[in-house]
Amino acid sequence: MKIHYPNGKKYRSSPTNQLSPKKKISYSNRGMTLEEDLNETNQYYLQKGIAVIHKKPTPIQIAHVDFPSRSAAVIKEAYFKQPSTTDYNGVYKGRYIDFEAKETKSNTSLPLQNFHEHQITHLKQVDQQKGICFVIIRFSQTDEYFLLPSQPLFHFWERMLNGGRKSIQKLEIEKHGYSIPIQFTPRIDYLNVIERLYYDYF
Amino acid sequence: MKIHYPNGKKYRSSPTNQLSPKKKISYSNRGMTLEEDLNETNQYYLQKGIAVIHKKPTPIQIAHVDFPSRSAAVIKEAYFKQPSTTDYNGVYKGRYIDFEAKETKSNTSLPLQNFHEHQITHLKQVDQQKGICFVIIRFSQTDEYFLLPSQPLFHFWERMLNGGRKSIQKLEIEKHGYSIPIQFTPRIDYLNVIERLYYDYF
Numbered sequence: 001m002k003i004h005y006p007n008g009k010k011y012r013s014s015p016t017n018q019l020s021p022k023k024k025i026s027y028s029n030r031g032m033t034l035e036e037d038l039n040e041t042n043q044y045y046l047q048k049g050i051a052v053i054h055k056k057p058t059p060i061q062i063a064h065v066d067f068p069s070r071s072a073a074v075i076k077e078a079y080f081k082q083p084s085t086t087d088y089n090g091v092y093k094g095r096y097i098d099f100e101a102k103e104t105k106s107n108t109s110l111p112l113q114n115f116h117e118h119q120i121t122h123l124k125q126v127d128q129q130k131g132i133c134f135v136i137i138r139f140s141q142t143d144e145y146f147l148l149p150s151q152p153l154f155h156f157w158e159r160m161l162n163g164g165r166k167s168i169q170k171l172e173i174e175k176h177g178y179s180i181p182i183q184f185t186p187r188i189d190y191l192n193v194i195e196r197l198y199y200d201y202f
Numbered sequence: 203m204k205i206h207y208p209n210g211k212k213y214r215s216s217p218t219n220q221l222s223p224k225k226k227i228s229y230s231n232r233g234m235t236l237e238e239d240l241n242e243t244n245q246y247y248l249q250k251g252i253a254v255i256h257k258k259p260t261p262i263q264i265a266h267v268d269f270p271s272r273s274a275a276v277i278k279e280a281y282f283k284q285p286s287t288t289d290y291n292g293v294y295k296g297r298y299i300d301f302e303a304k305e306t307k308s309n310t311s312l313p314l315q316n317f318h319e320h321q322i323t324h325l326k327q328v329d330q331q332k333g334i335c336f337v338i339i340r341f342s343q344t345d346e347y348f349l350l351p352s353q354p355l356f357h358f359w360e361r362m363l364n365g366g367r368k369s370i371q372k373l374e375i376e377k378h379g380y381s382i383p384i385q386f387t388p389r390i391d392y393l394n395v396i397e398r399l400y401y402d403y404f
Contacts, residue, residue: 052327054287057261060277075262078277085256089291091298094332098293125254130296 034138044186053090096131109167145180152176236340246388255292298333311369347382354378
């Protein structure tokens, strides 16, 4: 028999009773960042032979390296460089996949300042080469995931450049994008969305 | 009329006569590394809208970052990580391109120790996903470039694992690979080779 020591909170049966209201046991909200979610998903794709998609390393400008021993090099001074591409790319059924991942705490919109101009430029270049490119957006407050194809993204970007709003409304993302359900494994099966969107392409 | 001053060497008509045997005036041997050659080539592809292929940043493990001001971050301690993929990837006509670049000073062979096992593993994973993958090899002494498709590379790698020679002979590269002529621009038109090799694929 389990003894429920009083903790000043209403008793709820295991396993949720020991958790604060913010921590639910579900596939969602395991305290993971979008990057961790995607790394786990890409790892799953890799292990199952579904796709080969990696996150690119952060570009660094190295200014000074020490060699304390023959084998080890220690970087003593370096600076973050602005990336010239998106963060993720790889191959799925022979096709080139390229995307950026963006997270927002807002419940109502994704600020476009989350994007750098060179990322949009890169996505346009990829799009012209018939690569499959998109954005994966996470609304962290509600733990909702969406895949927004590049075309509507370009549209909202142009709208901003033409003096329009500086964000994409969540309603617009729901309309022009595709919800990605959260699963146990793979966490965020975005290729399932891609498979359905580009079914005549593979 | 040109006067050919004697220099103790047999007279050969211009443009080679004024040059020592090692320095020829040609598009080759401008003191560029293979990486510089490829960056220039990829830049050309990008500007002409032919392909979007980038070199991946070197992966770095950051241990300590200083923030001397609000805007600038200085990495004070970091280490080189082993990359889990090859150096170059991108998209050409919708297809995924992935390759590694290797340079050798040997005139007779490319030592297989130039490759890490995870790079071969990665190329095999890409190959299974029907990505187009290969190696670009430069013999720096003679400034010759070859494209070696992944299949013969895998073969030579297996041969080494089975106790065979630890290098690929230049003769084998000439037989199973494709010579890439050096041009003014783009420097190393490797996609021309790919286009011909995979003509039914695009």
